[in-house]
Amino acid sequence: MSSAPEFKNPIVRWIDYRLPVFSYMHEEYQNYPMPKNLNYFWNFGALATIALVLLLVTGIVLAMHYTPHVDLAFDSVERIRREVNFGWLLQYLHANGASMFFAVVYIHIFRGIYYGSYKAPRELLWILGVVILLAMMATAFMGYVLPWGQMSFWAATVITNLFSAIPGIGEAIVTWLWGGFSVDNPTLNRFYAFHYLLPFVLLGVVILHVIALHVHGSNNPDGIDLTGPQDSVPFHPYFTAKDSVGTGVFLLILAALVFYAPNYLNHPDNTIPADALQTPAHIVPEWYFLPFYAILRAIPDKLFGVIAMFSSILVLFVLPWLDTAKVRSARYRPLFRWFFWLLVADSILLGACGANAPEGVWLILSRAGTAYYFLHFLVVIPALGLLETPRTPPTSISQPVLATGNDPSPGAQASGGNQ
């Protein structure tokens, strides 16, 4: 693309000559070519970044008021909610922000699956994304433990006990994770340390994710490569503007949660201080873990339940190689499209199963849902690529538009002064 512009400001010029940050920003976030046919589903990467920054900022301030000790933690969180100036706002933004982060990332992942964004040459980009998902889950889990309510305590107990399923060394690993013989003060302290550390690791992986993205650029709804400048528009102002629209909607939903239903996604049992001698009648994780919890409970064997739960995420790592289809986008894959929506429905079903006790019809549904989940990735996806006859995608993004003789392409005036 175009080379760095001659900056007017002499200080900017002086700095850029020595450390080319301004050239870099210009190249990667201003002039950067984006496919011009992107729809609103391409907002969700930017939205996830915004959610992460929101969580980092509110989290750092919350840490200034929080006390990581079993006798003081619960009260310090209540104090944040009641006494600290705007503490209620920060705490609810942080808790609901985490939910929004997961919601946005799940849509981002399903978008990647629908349009085949994980296929060559974007496999590593996808794998970094799965690493981000895992880091998010670990961070969210440890953050949930910090308020030290009943759900916090028993979530910590149940999740750390998953590792006791490992044959032979399981018990030793669990004792090591706890720093004692049960979830107690040492556990709370280390979870706090990791909850503060991991988001910055996460940020590092996000930066790698974006660097990998910018090597081959964004995928697009047609799932075809850019053929020339007529297929793209510069990132700024076209996608800074489009992302801003999405950001507005995102903030509206977050604000609706924070101001009108701040505890809607929380569990009432977590307003009871942790009690090591009393397990709540129904332990349920946060909504974003429900499908995985359903998979864990669907299998009547402890070790295999744990293996299945972890495999449900690990299978995503190999998705680029399980998918044998040459065509990326579901737009041109008539059969895949049905199975995609089946996977979405299956994930929602598993979420419902995770929220209900594993008895009767829910147990049967969670077993069927788990079976389909793995069948989808391990059998349906590899088989579809071989059996399905895809429609032919257009040869370029501009082709369908140019063919009708109606070219609304703003590419020609892209570098102009419409700012």
Added chain:
Amino acid sequence: MAETAQAPETQGDDETKRDFLILATTAVGALGTALFAWPLIDSMNPAADVLALSSAEVDLSSIEEGQSVTIKWRGRPVFVRRRTQAEIDEAGSIKIINLPDPEDDAARAQRPEWLILVGVCTHLGCIPLGQKSTDPRGEFGGWFCPCHGSHYDTSGRIRKGPAPKNLEVPVYTFLDDNTVRIG
């Protein structure tokens, strides 16, 4: 450097020596770093004071037949149940060969009247119900874990549900007829 340029023989020697030095330095560096990881990892294991708090004494004189008490030991509940004769008979009469984790009742209770167990479900660590007289005790009259539905019998053995093992029997000693020390 000048020497090596002159004599090819010495150059060969020098290269071998340099390879060896690089290898040795890398090995010592890597090993040293790896060894330093151990103090970091081991510091996360239970500390000395946590290990020291590992025994508790229970006064048994106030527990009636059929009653249970829960005490806290190492941060976890310990169930002490004074079993009725019917419970003892039932626990002893089972064919243990059919159990998921076969164990004789006699091996699980030093004195048949007193059943002492770590009250933590062996599935994922919840506290089973059955200590209070109003609690559900499951299909086998012992304990029932509400989290994922494991049933334990009157010897604390797993009979039904996802838990893989029987409720753990802690180390304990009867100091006299009315006192037991756990740990």
